[in-house]
Amino acid sequence: MDRERRNGAGRSDERAQLTVDYLVGTVTFLLVIGFVFSFVPEMLVPFTNGQPAHPVVADRTASHLAEDRLAAEPGVLDDDAVEAFFDGADDAADLRDELGVSEPIRVTVTLDGPAERLERGPDPPREFGETTVTRRTVLYDDETCELVVEVW
Incomplete structure (x- = not known):
């Protein structure tokens, strides 16, 4: 019966998202976005020049x-x-x-x-x-x- 016990809002007390979980997810997301913004333009540079190298x-x-x-x-x-x-x-x-x-x-x-x-x-x-x-x-x-x- 303890497993079925719920708090007043209807959520279970056993599986709450901790602040640390939120922080790790946010930091990972920001690092991926930073990587994309810093490396994708460098990968596209050879294709943006008007005249190709030979x-x-x-x-x-x-x-x-x-x-x-x-x-x-x-x-x-x-x-x-x-x-x-x-x-x-x-x-x-x-x-x-x-x-x-x-x-x-x-x-x-x-x-x-x-x-x-x-x-x-x-x-x-x-x-x-x-x-x-x-x-x-x-x-x-x-x-x-x-x-x-x-x-x-």
Whole structure:
């Protein structure tokens, strides 16, 4: 009969919700809401930019130049091939055609060494996140240089 005993409001005294239970539920709920508000926008950032990044194009172009087009052997650049490539027309369309890159993508190629810097292509945008950059360390004219391909 004790189990059936009820207080004046019609509730059982055995199964009351404690303040601690309420507090744990509220804190858990607020932590989940905080997690959602802090991480969901970061997960959506790659899809909100108007122009997509082109990491595959940049990587393939850098590999093509460092291992085939400008190379005497992989990683070692041929002096004549480098001079012919960087003396070519600085027109963006010509460079895209030479490298086999499709129309809306723009490319800049830079060979940065301790003695000289060779560059071909239009100036890339300087805003953060608008370009994809791939670097290859190569040997040119008996010096270690960095071949940089920027794509946007």
